[in-house]
Amino acid sequence: MVKLSSSAIGAETSAAPAPEITHEDIDRARDRQRVFKARSQRGWLSRTRLLWLLIGPGILVMLGENDGPSMLSYAATGARFGTGFFAPFIVLTFVMAIVVQEMTMRLGAATHRGHAELIFVRFGPFWGWFSMLDLLLGNFLTLITEFIAVRAGLGFFGVPPWLAVLSAIIVLVLALLTHRYWTWERITLAAAAFNLIFIPVALLTHPDWHAFGKALGNWHPLPQGGLSKETLLVIISDIGATVTPWMLFFQQSATVDKGLTRRDIGYGRFDTILGAALASAAALAMLLCTTPLFLHQMDAGSFQAAEFAQALQPAIGRLGASLFALGIAEAGIVALITISISSAYAFGEVARRPHSLNLPVTEGKSFYAVLLLCAAVAGAVALIPGLPLVYVTLVVNAIAVLAMPPALVFLYMLVNDREIMGDLISPRWINFLAGAVVVLLTAAGVLFGLSVIAPGVFARLGGG
Amino acid sequence: MKMDPANPLPASRGRFVTSVLEEDQLSHAKKRPIPRRQLRGPELAVLWLLRIYLLFMIAVVLYQVWSGAH
Numbered sequence: 001m002v003k004l005s006s007s008a009i010g011a012e013t014s015a016a017p018a019p020e021i022t023h024e025d026i027d028r029a030r031d032r033q034r035v036f037k038a039r040s041q042r043g044w045l046s047r048t049r050l051l052w053l054l055i056g057p058g059i060l061v062m063l064g065e066n067d068g069p070s071m072l073s074y075a076a077t078g079a080r081f082g083t084g085f086f087a088p089f090i091v092l093t094f095v096m097a098i099v100v101q102e103m104t105m106r107l108g109a110a111t112h113r114g115h116a117e118l119i120f121v122r123f124g125p126f127w128g129w130f131s132m133l134d135l136l137l138g139n140f141l142t143l144i145t146e147f148i149a150v151r152a153g154l155g156f157f158g159v160p161p162w163l164a165v166l167s168a169i170i171v172l173v174l175a176l177l178t179h180r181y182w183t184w185e186r187i188t189l190a191a192a193a194f195n196l197i198f199i200p201v202a203l204l205t206h207p208d209w210h211a212f213g214k215a216l217g218n219w220h221p222l223p224q225g226g227l228s229k230e231t232l233l234v235i236i237s238d239i240g241a242t243v244t245p246w247m248l249f250f251q252q253s254a255t256v257d258k259g260l261t262r263r264d265i266g267y268g269r270f271d272t273i274l275g276a277a278l279a280s281a282a283a284l285a286m287l288l289c290t291t292p293l294f295l296h297q298m299d300a301g302s303f304q305a306a307e308f309a310q311a312l313q314p315a316i317g318r319l320g321a322s323l324f325a326l327g328i329a330e331a332g333i334v335a336l337i338t339i340s341i342s343s344a345y346a347f348g349e350v351a352r353r354p355h356s357l358n359l360p361v362t363e364g365k366s367f368y369a370v371l372l373l374c375a376a377v378a379g380a381v382a383l384i385p386g387l388p389l390v391y392v393t394l395v396v397n398a399i400a401v402l403a404m405p406p407a408l409v410f411l412y413m414l415v416n417d418r419e420i421m422g423d424l425i426s427p428r429w430i431n432f433l434a435g436a437v438v439v440l441l442t443a444a445g446v447l448f449g450l451s452v453i454a455p456g457v458f459a460r461l462g463g464g
Numbered sequence: 465m466k467m468d469p470a471n472p473l474p475a476s477r478g479r480f481v482t483s484v485l486e487e488d489q490l491s492h493a494k495k496r497p498i499p500r501r502q503l504r505g506p507e508l509a510v511l512w513l514l515r516i517y518l519l520f521m522i523a524v525v526l527y528q529v530w531s532g533a534h
Contacts, residue, residue: 020490020491020492021477021478021481021482021490022491022492024491025481025485025489025490025491026477026481028485028489029480029481029484029485032484032485033480033484036484111488112486112488112489112493112494113494113498117494118498121497121498121500122498122500122501123500123501123503124500127511130515134518259485259489261486261489352495354491356491395525395529398525399522399525402517402518402521402522402525403518405514405517405518406511406514406515406517406518409510409511409514413507417501419499419501420498442517445517445521448521448524449520449521449524452524452525452527452528453524453527
């Protein structure tokens with residue numbers, strides 16, 4: 001059964017001029033028609049089809065955030081600390097991501113407007129531009145690290161850096177050539193599923209499941225040396241590997257572009273939780289992958305992706321090491337696609353230019369130009385010889401954590417704004433959880449700052 | 465953004481789109497302004513505090529990068 005909107009009813013019954021219809025509208029209407037059809041039928045097959053039609057943005061944003069620097073952060077964590085405290089900690093960061101991303105999905109489904117646009121129109125250009133600058137700076141730095149990950153991953157197979165970067169840009173262009181949100185989403189989902197390659201690689205290391213299960217329950221053993229500066233850096237890096245500002249902008253814009261409505265919010269929640277479950281499984285698998293380096297007391301402090309694969313080769317064989325390197329390259333490519341699209345969505349929303357993956361190139365010139373320009377410039381920077389990957393990764397993840405509290409406060413205000421959300425404003429318990437996430441992220445940032453500018457004070461507070 | 469005037473949209477297709485999409489989902493609806501919200505004092509204070517926090521912390525990160533490089 002097709003639900004008629006009030007405007008459609010008006011168009012049928014009055015002589016009012018028909019609204020301007022675009023290619024974007026037609027493509028979205030086709031997608032929505034399939035949703036209506038699946039919803040109107042009974043039986044588990046139709047329910048499954050409905051689920052298949054409505055999932056996407058949540059899985060993409062979570063697997064997209066399992067990007068090059070994130071996987072490298074998990075790898076460094078496993079190599080330095082093993083599973084212990086960090087296995088449940090990584091799960092906790094994904095719970096935080098669910099809390100935050102559910103709000104942004106709900107905001108998109110209720111308002112049909114992107115995140116950048118809502119900040120601009122509700123709070124004014126002054127705060128809007130601050131948010132945009134945070135996003136664009138963070139995204140640009142992150143894109144550089146994605147290209148570095150692709151370089152490092154493909155470098156394991158002897159692919160020269162320029163060819164690796166060019167290949168990543170070609171994949172990005174191919175994904176966009178469809179000019180259809182639905183097709184792009186399915187292609188990117190298939191590519192993102194490759195993130196789970198770290199699960200079989202982890203199995204090749206013959207993990208100690210008993211110790212792993214125990215660690216998930218009791219958070220032990222705690223990191224050696226207590227809350228040292230090094231431990232804090234890893235904590236910050238792992239948070240930044242899971243909860244970042246681009247995710248807010250991307251999932252809300254993708255929810256709008258996909259055409260989700262208030263009625264689809266339950267499926268949107270499922271999509272977000274499923275995405276977090278898959279991404280946390282891949283992250284934990286990466287932790288397990290590099291735990292043998294911890295057990296053999298190898299110094300992996302300055303390892304890049306290819307070095308991890310080479311160091312693991314004696315334990316997991318050439319095939320395992322190759323899959324590991326491929327997984328790193330894939331993580332970079334998927335994130336390259338999703339992050340550059342989040343920049344283009346935000347630019348279009350703020351500049352009031354057409355912004356949709358349903359747009360043909362002729363109608364979305366600025367959208368596609370921003371998208372490709374961001375990727376091309378970041379790719380060029382990533383080709384600078386001797387770029388310190390470990391440093392860039394640290395900076396990117398740290399900036400992501402530091403930029404989250406301001407971004408979350410905007411999200412909190414928008415999602416509790418009854419004028420735009422109606423009865424879909426957040427219930428108290430979600431507001432409580434969101435507040436806890438803001439406090440946790442701010443506290444992590446302050447501790448990090450203390451460890452850098454006042455190491456003496458930090459040591460007296462209990463740090464090393 | 466408009467369809468090609470030489471090939472106007474068939475009326476049936478226009479009806480199909482408006483019957484399937486909610487009014488706010490149509491691309492032309494995005495041009496409709498949403499009223500601006502006046503921020504209250506405590507909200508502005510929190511936003512400014514977090515802005516100062518972010519700028520300060522970015523300076524801390526840059527300092528760490530600089531000190532690490534030396």
